[in-house]
Amino acid sequence: MHPSTVEELRDAIAGTGKTHPRLLVAGTGTATSWGAPAAPADAIIDTTKSTGVLRYNPADMTIAVRAGTPLVAIQQVLAEHHQRVAFDPARAARGATVGGLLATADAGPLRTGYGSLRDLVIGVTVVLSDGTVARSGGHVIKNVAGYDLAKLFHGSLGTLGVVAEVVLRLHPLPRATSTVAVEGSAEDAFAVTGKVVEAGLEAAALEWCDGRLLVKLEGTPDGVTERAGAVCAIAADAQVLSEDEADRAWAGVAATAEGGSGSTVLRIGTLPTAGPRAVGKILALAGESGIAARVSSSVQIGVHTVHLSGGAHDELLSLAQQEFGAAVTVHRRDGLGPSSGWGPPPPAVRVMRAIKRQFDPAGRFGAGRFAPWLDDEEHPS
Incomplete structure (x- = not known):
């Protein structure tokens, strides 16, 4: 089914309850491997x-857009007016749609300065x-009563319904940008990050990748230059990167998130203070298993992207799930078997099941994506 409007989407879903009880929501296909594998569906809703x-x-x-709109297309429209969605997930370059990005709770390094779509929708x-x-929110940046649908659907992986339209909060395009690189371990990066935050330097991104901390600064030319100098004063081995060097460094961060043929990509959430220990643990587990691992960490907020290559990764995923629980999400599964999915359920799994029953009592959407957490037997078709 290929609906192009809310009305067509409504009619497609309402008219197929008996003939096509199980539905799978699909966009440009940039996140089909996220979570657990989807169970077979009777029909696909192509957005x-x-x-x-x-x-x-x-x-x-x-700006209000239809949810099937690629983020890059939105950014092109906004750039003409020197504005942007301050949001940079790696998948955007491959055409990821704004609805799909909301449904997967994806984000990039700018999550440090601007938040994720939870904050921008x-x-x-x-x-x-x-x-x-159903609708919530509007075009004014304020709180609303009732269900916050944007937050409920953020990370729902298409299991609650279909996102049809989205209203996004915008920010001005920065007049200048600079990246400062600081060599060091994850522990060093956490220490430098604390000093950058304490100094009030307002970094747009603080990302540790390939053994160095990348500090992205945005603003006016004079302000960015002054703040870059302040970062260099904090860390003696800091270096202001040229534009080409910065582009290559941030491309490396994106490549870690995207992975490649035969690789597995996991995302792990921790408290920021637990970040260095978590990075050390995952690298140690990979080393013991003979698996090459790269990690990119948004240091200030405790989000760690792990790229695994070489060998089978099911055992390492299981160990990571035992160590970090429900905070481990599979983003790419080339190195995993077909049955690998979520680990032990989180304490809030009963709430997840209750929300599923509230929004999708017939269990029509996204069967399998949260297996075994959401028991589909509770939602007979």
Whole structure:
């Protein structure tokens, strides 16, 4: 099914409850390997026809788009008005849609300075399993009463319904950008990050990758230069990268998140203070298993992307799940067997199941994506 509007999406879902009870939501296919493998579905809802800007007034600093719109296309429209969505997931370069990025809770290094889509989506329209169209938020940056649908659907992997439209908060394009690199271990990076934060230097990104901390600074030319000098004063071995060097460094961060043929990519969340120990643990586990591992960490917020290559990775995934619990998410599974998915359920699994029953009582959407946490037997078709 290829709906292009909310109305077509509503009719497609409402009209197929008996003929096609199990549905799978798909976009451009940049995150099909996330989570556990999807179970067979009776029909696929392809959102790639549901594209385009619905409303955009640059003075409001918000934009409303259909959820099947690629993020890169939105950024191109905004750039003409010197604005952007301050959001840089690696998948965006491959055409990831804004609805898919919301459903996967993906984000890039700019999560440090601007947050994830949980913070940037201020309104959302979704269609539920019986065809109900539900909306929350709007075009004004404020809190709303009732369900915060954007936060519920953030990371839901297409298991609650279909995101149809999204309203995004915007930021100005920075007049200048600079990246400072500081060589050192994960422990060193955490120490430098603390000093950067304490000094009030307002880094847009603080990412440790390939043995060095990358500090991205944005703002006015004079302000960026001054703050880059302050970072260099904090760390004696700091170096301001040229534009080409910075591009290569950030491309390395994106490559770690994207992975490659035969690789596995995991994302692990920890408390920021636990980050260095977590990085050390995962590198040690990989070394003991004879697996090559690269880690990219958003140091200030405790998000760690782990790229594994060489050999089978199922045992390492199991060890990581035992160590870090439900905070481990599979992003690429080339090195995993077909049955590898989520580990031990989190304490909030009962809440997850209750929300699933509330929004999708017939169990139509995304069967298998959270297996075994969401027991599909509780939602007979």
